[in-house]
Amino acid sequence: MTGQANGRTAATRPRIVRAAWEAFRERGYRASLEEVAARAGVVRQTLYNHFPGKKLLFGEVVRHATRSILVTLEGGESLRETLIAFGRALRERVLSPDGIAVYRTLVAEAATFPELAGHFFAEGPVATRERLAEVLAAAMRKGLLRRDDPAFAAEMLIAMLIEFDRLRRLLAPAGKHPAGDHKTEAVVDCFLRAFAPRDSGKKRT
Amino acid sequence: MTGQANGRTAATRPRIVRAAWEAFRERGYRASLEEVAARAGVVRQTLYNHFPGKKLLFGEVVRHATRSILVTLEGGESLRETLIAFGRALRERVLSPDGIAVYRTLVAEAATFPELAGHFFAEGPVATRERLAEVLAAAMRKGLLRRDDPAFAAEMLIAMLIEFDRLRRLLAPAGKHPAGDHKTEAVVDCFLRAFAPRDSGKKRT
DNA sequence: TTTATTTTGGACTGGACAGTCCAGTCCAGA
DNA sequence: TCTGGACTGGACTGTCCAGTCCAAAATAAA
Structure with a gap:
C-alpha cells in the first residue's frame, strides 16, 4: 500500500x-x-x-x-581550527529551534517511545561523541593533546559547548541568547588548556 | 478557604x-x-x-x-576538595530519579507553564552557577585559578559534571549508568587544568 | 474516454478527562 | 452529645481526540 x-x-x-x-x-x-x-x-x-x-x-x-540535526566534522588547518569549526556547527544545529524542539519532544516522550528516544540518543549525541573522539585520539597520538580517554575528552568538549545555552533555550526562551562565535572559541581554548600535553610549557597567545 | x-x-x-x-x-x-x-x-x-x-x-x-533539588556548596580543605564535594552533591541531586523527572517535566511543559519553567531555571541552574561562581572568583583572587569570567568557568564545570549523564538517563534509561565518584574527580581535575593560573608550570601527579 | 487510485467531507464510536454538583457520612473538638 | 467542617461516592456535563466507515468527487495514467 x-x-x-x-x-x-x-x-x-x-x-x-x-x-x-x-x-x-x-x-x-x-x-x-x-x-x-x-x-x-x-x-x-x-x-x-x-x-x-x-x-x-x-x-x-x-x-x-533526528537526521536533519546531525553534525558534520571535517578536518581543518590546525586542531584548534578543526575544533572551532566543529563547535560552531554543533551549536548551530543543536541550539537551533529545530534542535531544541526535537530534544524537547523526545525528552518528553521518552517513556512512551523508548526506542525512538534510544535511537535519537545513539544517532545524535553518542555518534557525535564517537566521531569527535576519533579526531581527539588522533591528536593525542600526534602529541597535540595529553593522552587521556578520548571519549571522556569528547564528552567534556560537547558538554561545555552546549549545556547551559540549551538549558536557557529550553526553559527561558524569553531571555536573551547572547554570545555566539566568541563563546565557541572560549570553550575550545578552555578545552585545549585542559587537555594540553603534559610536559608542554607553551602558552598560546 | x-x-x-x-x-x-x-x-x-x-x-x-x-x-x-x-x-x-x-x-x-x-x-x-x-x-x-x-x-x-x-x-x-x-x-x-x-x-x-x-x-x-x-x-x-x-x-x-524544585526546592528539593537545590544543591549546597560548602568550603572544604582545598579548592579541589571543595569542588569535588560540590560535584558529588550536584550529580547526586541532578542525576537522581527526582532530579531527572523534574527536569523532564519542566522541559516538556515549558510552553504551557513558562513562569514555572523560568522559575526553575532561575532557582536551579542559574542560582547554582552564581554560587559556584562566587567560590571560583574568590579562588581567582587568591591566585588559585587563572583570572577569567567566573560565571563562564562555573558554567563549564557544571556542564562537564552533568551533561552527558543526564542525557543518558533522560533518553536511554535502560542503558548502564557507570562511573560515579571517579567521574567527578576526573572532571574536577580537568577543570583545574583548564583554569590553572597562567604562569604555573606545576604538574599534578 | 475509461479506469484505478487518491482525496474529500462528513458522520459516528468509544474513551479519556477536567471540572461541577449534591446528598450523605465521618469525626474532632466544643 | 452535638455540630460544623472535611471527606465520600456517584452522577453528570462538556470537550477533545484517535480511529473507522462510506459514498462522492477529483485526478492521473492507460
Whole structure:
C-alpha cells in the first residue's frame, strides 16, 4: 500500500511529514491529527491513507528530524581550527529551534517511545561523541593533546559547548541568547588548556 | 478557604502533594487527577477542596520538587576538595530519579507553564552557577585559578559534571549508568587544568 | 474516454478527562 | 452529645481526540 511514485501521492506524503513536524515541534505529541491535516492542506482521512496511525507518523517525523540535526566534522588547518569549526556547527544545529524542539519532544516522550528516544540518543549525541573522539585520539597520538580517554575528552568538549545555552533555550526562551562565535572559541581554548600535553610549557597567545 | 491547621486537612494536603508529585513524576502532566486521588487515598473531589484546579496543583508540586533539588556548596580543605564535594552533591541531586523527572517535566511543559519553567531555571541552574561562581572568583583572587569570567568557568564545570549523564538517563534509561565518584574527580581535575593560573608550570601527579 | 487510485467531507464510536454538583457520612473538638 | 467542617461516592456535563466507515468527487495514467 501507499505506493509513493504516483504524482499526487508523492507530493502529498512529504507535505504531511513536513506539516506533522511543524505541529509536533510547536505542540509536542499533543498536537492533534486534525491540526496536522489542516497544516498539510489535507483532510484527516488522507493521513490514514499514508500512515497507519499517529504513533507511526510521529516515529517517521522524529527520525526525519533526528537526521536533519546531525553534525558534520571535517578536518581543518590546525586542531584548534578543526575544533572551532566543529563547535560552531554543533551549536548551530543543536541550539537551533529545530534542535531544541526535537530534544524537547523526545525528552518528553521518552517513556512512551523508548526506542525512538534510544535511537535519537545513539544517532545524535553518542555518534557525535564517537566521531569527535576519533579526531581527539588522533591528536593525542600526534602529541597535540595529553593522552587521556578520548571519549571522556569528547564528552567534556560537547558538554561545555552546549549545556547551559540549551538549558536557557529550553526553559527561558524569553531571555536573551547572547554570545555566539566568541563563546565557541572560549570553550575550545578552555578545552585545549585542559587537555594540553603534559610536559608542554607553551602558552598560546 | 482551605485552612491548613485542622487536623484531618493538615494531614490530607501534604499527602495530596506527595501523591501528585509521584504521579507527575512518572507520567508527566498527563497524569489524571483520578490517579493522583487514588495515590493519595482520597476521592477526586477532595483535591478540589485543597486546590482550585490541576494547573495550580501542578504549580505547587513543581515548586516543591524544585526546592528539593537545590544543591549546597560548602568550603572544604582545598579548592579541589571543595569542588569535588560540590560535584558529588550536584550529580547526586541532578542525576537522581527526582532530579531527572523534574527536569523532564519542566522541559516538556515549558510552553504551557513558562513562569514555572523560568522559575526553575532561575532557582536551579542559574542560582547554582552564581554560587559556584562566587567560590571560583574568590579562588581567582587568591591566585588559585587563572583570572577569567567566573560565571563562564562555573558554567563549564557544571556542564562537564552533568551533561552527558543526564542525557543518558533522560533518553536511554535502560542503558548502564557507570562511573560515579571517579567521574567527578576526573572532571574536577580537568577543570583545574583548564583554569590553572597562567604562569604555573606545576604538574599534578 | 475509461479506469484505478487518491482525496474529500462528513458522520459516528468509544474513551479519556477536567471540572461541577449534591446528598450523605465521618469525626474532632466544643 | 452535638455540630460544623472535611471527606465520600456517584452522577453528570462538556470537550477533545484517535480511529473507522462510506459514498462522492477529483485526478492521473492507460
